Amino acid sequence: MTLYKGYEMVIGLEVHVELKTKTKIFCSCPTTFGAEPNTQCCPVCMGYPGTLPVLNKKVVEYAVKAGLATNCKIANYSKEDRKNYFYPDLSKAYQISQYDLPLCEHGWLDVETEEGAKRIGITRIHIEEDAGKLVHDDKHGTMIDCNRCGVPLIEIVSEPDIRSAEEAKAYLQKLRAIILYTGVSDCKMQEGSLRCDVNLSVRKAGEEKFGTRTEMKNLNSFQFIVKAIEYEYKRQVDAIEAGEAIVQETRRFDPATGKTYTMRSKENANDYRYFPDPDLPPIELSEAAIKALGDEIPELPDARKKVYMEKYGLTAYDGEVLTSDKAMADYFEKAAATTKHPKLAANLLISEFMRLIESESFSCPVSPENLGELATLVGDDVINSSTAKKLIKEMFETNASPKQIVEEKGLAQINDEVLLGRLVAEAVAANPKVVADVKRGKPAAAKSIVGVVMGKTAGKGNPVIINRLLEEELKKY
């Protein structure tokens, strides 16, 4: 990361993740996304007078799993608090959250960026309820959809350990991967089931004291997060260099302009008047109960990554990419089991398949068996890499067996040295200028001869053999 005007950025992230429990945190309404407005709410989540919250035990279990998966210490005694503020989407005018005794604390996770590995601390994870949604409409004005009221959330607060947009992105991807592995959320940023607030300050490199931070709220894509961080970093540095003070405030990122704008300053900030919610008894968890939940967590990305590196010889970076999505890792493992060229399968998946997959979470029309088969075809020199690329396109359309396509269309690589030798000799003889160039010390010129031979084989010639034969042929001149 190159520093801008000698300043480094200090970032802490607050990530809200919706838990995919069947019912809400304090009532039995369903949590399904995208239902007709106000069809998934009841007097309890709408905060009607006289109603009371009853904690959904699954929420605690899910949060504990998220905490264990991020190396947190799980509290044996925790409580819920009220965060008081007025807003039309907050039906009780307070949010039930956790203040001084969160469920999980002191965790961390390791991230891999192109600059290497780094450990990012996790301050805490607490449970809380989501608010409703305001819907604006020219005809009716502002309306409230209470479906989201009481949808369970965990808030994951990182330490201010992050020093670049890449690290922030890597942290989020890792966190998302881990949560997906635990199965407690589907982490869909587009649907808002994973939302991120960025706290950012800057300081002269080498300085120990933190600068004044600003908070950017509800960034809902990795791309926006990176852009917002980059903009805000430079804005703060430029402001300081111009002799201005940074104001502690909440800022909004506008994707259209790529800039951040003041939302509200600290002077106008709420005093949330947190206090323990008298409607809810404390949450008590025995070590045995915590352990039982830990036992339900499947193998996590880092463990899988280690296996991939040791067993398949993958790089740390490739391992990180493959394990960043549980579905992708599962897919890869299935493919790897069907071929003796698992590393090739990984490369094909990362560099070729991923180009064609656009969805936020991994899903692939090609069966893992067919990826394995493709890796085998390439690894065994049955087809060359340009044929492989053509095949992949067809496989995405039809999920046909690559072996079958190769057989049907006669795409198999030509490894026949007699045939290739003859074609090479003919091409060399027909291009005396190239021969002269090579002899004059321009070996790259020989590439055009390879192209000619490839053309004659309809792209099926084995490039390794062609290159070797060409080298031998040129020696004759």
Add this chain to the structure above:
Amino acid sequence: MMSDLLKMNLSELSSALAAKKISAAELTKAYVASIEKNEPRVGAYISTDARRALDMAIAVDKRRAAGEALSPLAGIPMGVKDNICTKGVATTCASKMLADYVPPYDAHVVERLQDAGFVMLGKLNMDEFAMGSTTENSAMKITHNPLDTARVPGGSSGGSAAAVAAFEAAYTLGSDTGGSIRQPAAFCGVVGMKPTYGSVSRYGLVAFASSLDQIGPLTHTVRDNAMVLNAIAGHDKRDATSIDRTYGDFSAEIGKGVKDLVIGIPKEFFGEGIAPDVKEAVLNAAARYEKMGARLEEVSMPAIDHALAAYYVISSAEASSNLARFDGVRYGYRTAEFEDIAELYKKSRSEGFGAEVKRRIMLGTFALSSGYYDAYYKKALQVRALVRADYDRVLTKCDVILSPVAPTVAYKLGEKSKNPLEMYMGDAYSVPVNVAGIPALALPCGKGEGNMPVGLQLMGKPFSEALLYRVGAALEDDMGGKWA
């Protein structure tokens, strides 16, 4: 005949109904007539519905005629404090804020009584959102003490106590956050129970102070009271503070007397501020217990002196949060004109709430504010722990603790309403019970100034209601019974 019906206690009514000597419809008509006759001078109800009551009574009569086994309370007409939600029936909390509010669901206690075949005559007046000690804070009307209409009925469940005292309901439900059942019971000469925190579900009780609120019965007699508590107490999974245990029959110990029981007399409840007539009546009751074979023991509970201050901090803090939802957005009062959301909030709340409610919201908001939390709310929680410890300590050597409910008998309307602090002082003997979460029974123990009743308070360990009823009934019997 009609007035005889009204003077029958619940078990007599229950037997007469079961034996079909009277019908629920007939009984309900008697109460409807009594309401018509007495309401103009008492004003206990915010709303009544004679037609609905009669329909409910007829339905019970039909079930009985069909041979169905019915609860002892089936067909007996009663009233509900207007902060307990009743589906389809306005629940106003005596506030302009909820003047037109009709809940979409029934409170747990209402469901329980519905199962028991209750007949609901109407909803009872109270101090706005249960904040007050005279029912003068109602935005709806003034309730008069039926024993002397120039006097207050007490509060906040003033309507619930007055309705029983004026024979406008066979029993009523109230709620008690700092004495709101016991003090009006004492002022009107009826029996009121504040059950152990967690024994009656709060689901459907519009919250004032969640950690202190508890629903309880107001009745003519101690036995009646136990009968009603039997119907409403019990675990409810919709209230996370409801305690899951076997509650048993609250009448089970009545009649066993008080011989060899140890009754604690804490000096902190008889010190400065107690009116001589109240002190005399309560100590006379203590003397009766001694004659009946109980042992009196003077005890000291030093933390009690701080309970009132802690109570006002805790209850106001919780209220400031509980009442924040009344913002004019989803239900309840909304101001006529506003420019933006901030003004909508400000004006709706300023216009919808009365002075006492605003005072408590401001007090509670202040106590929870950053920079003041430790000095007020946290300190109040520490006092709370000390009060509990005092009760724990005393109740290991005593079976029950005896005290007055309030320092005076019912005073005149308007006498204290201008001085909130003086009014708060009147809660000094009742609030420690809520702060500690223990049960307490209030029952008449004699007469004081102006021939007004004096209320005796019996406090016990958590879940000792059956014992409190036993001790209360012993005094009631010794004094010749309610109708003597």
